[in-house]
Amino acid sequence: MRGGDAPPRAPLDGAEPLHTAEPVTFDADGLTPPLSIPPFTGESVALWARSEPGTCFALTSLVDARGRAWVDQRSAGPSCTGCEVRTSIAQEEALFVLPGGEGFTPREGFTVRFGLVACETLTPVKASGAPRLQLAWLPRASLPERGRLPLRFLVSRHSMLLGQPERQRELLERLNDELAEAGLEVTLEAVAELPDAAGETRFWTTELAGLSALRDGAPPAPDATVDIVFAGCLWYDDPFFGPPVPVDGFTPRVGGGAGPASAVFMPGLRCDAFGGAPVQWPLDAYAHVLAHELGHFLGLYHSVETDGTTDRLGDTGEQNIMNANPGRAGARGWSPSQKRRLLSHPWVRPVP
Ligand SMILES: [Zn+2]
CATH class of the missing domain: 2.60.120 (Jelly Rolls)
Incomplete structure (x- = not known):
């Protein structure tokens, strides 16, 4: 066929x-x-x-x-x-x-x-x-007031979460703290290890094969469940612009759920430590970036891109978790129209 x-x-x-x-x-x-x-x-x-x-x-x-x-x-x-x-x-x-x-x-x-x-x-x-x-x-038919989104953690041996169920649970808790204002709750449906995942992955907007390959060893994904891949170091390598830069998280498909590399990719460690070996992420900052990435997966763009392009929503601005740099002070919170978008994604199940 x-x-x-x-x-x-x-x-x-x-x-x-x-x-x-x-x-x-x-x-x-x-x-x-x-x-x-x-x-x-x-x-x-x-x-x-x-x-x-x-x-x-x-x-x-x-x-x-x-x-x-x-x-x-x-x-x-x-x-x-x-x-x-x-x-x-x-x-x-x-x-x-x-x-x-x-x-x-x-x-x-x-x-x-x-x-x-x-x-x-x-x-x-x-x-x-x-x-x-x-x-x-x-x-x-109708948008729920609250929704639930199932996640699966795919953990490489380069990630600080490998073999750390307690830390995984804590991350999930803090992620739920970040998402509560948007009426969204995430659950952890499964955890699988990625024994063969590369320690370093280079990718670009249209070059996603390296990211796709990270999931190669994973069991088939359950239906309507977001894969969060905890990789090694992730480098955004724009062939036309400057040296590769480490990212804090990357979601290739805005409005995920179909197509290659439809997942959220997180670096397993901080790879931007200047002149030193990768170090662990503080869980709060990690959960904040992961919430931002889930925002992308569910269909949100940056409230304001670095080039000034906006998300075309009337109630967002710089002071928003979908700021192009979620680590920035004040880059917190979700707006009502962002909440509407998140809860519109078909993978979000209504919470009665
Ligand atoms: Zn982003």
Whole structure:
């Protein structure tokens, strides 16, 4: 079966039905025909789009039932400054969660189109070989006041958490302290070790093979559970800009849940110790960064990026946990619209 023909795996065993559209083909210009999401009862909707291995694509058009265009650029994606809704670039497949708010009301129905981009440069490309795309969607009837998100810890031997169940529990507790204001609670469903994970991983926005490889030895992931990978040192290695820099955490897929490297990656130790060996993270700071990364996984962008791009939310600013530098003083707290987004993710189960 061609990848583009396989319906996306329903990520939830919930009662809400997953709707699927007939597979479509990217035309010679690299665009799909318009795909309509009919009106539904609910507050948000999750879209799964799946194409074929080696294919990258972006949501290049989003037009609501009143004819207003929220996304209308071939070069759309996370850094699209002209787009009012920010979405990630998909590699082979992706999950796009579209909550209402800021004037956008998905429940009235809308139309989307996807466009092919080059996986290395993320620039629009024409189609070769007519790759296919399958779209499915899952409306969420109502947003819970509180939600629960299951996690799995994947611990490498380079991590300070290896063989330390007490420390893992303490991290989970502090993570829940960070998330409480957003109405979110995380649970630890499983812990597995990654005996063969590399001590150093270099990656870049479009070069995620090293990160994907970290999970190679892991047991299959349980459904709708976020993998937190406690790796060795993680280096962001931008080939066009400066030497590699150590990161405090990295989430390749904003709105995670599909596609390669769909997990949260944390360095197992502090690798930025100047001139010395890696040292342990203070758990408070570690939990704070992990909460920020989970924010990305569930669909949040930085409230303000280092280049000044904002998250297009009306109630966030510099003083927010989704600050591009969560370690900064004052980079704390979640806003109501961020909470709405977090709880819209289909992997978040309502807490009665
Ligand atoms: Zn971030």
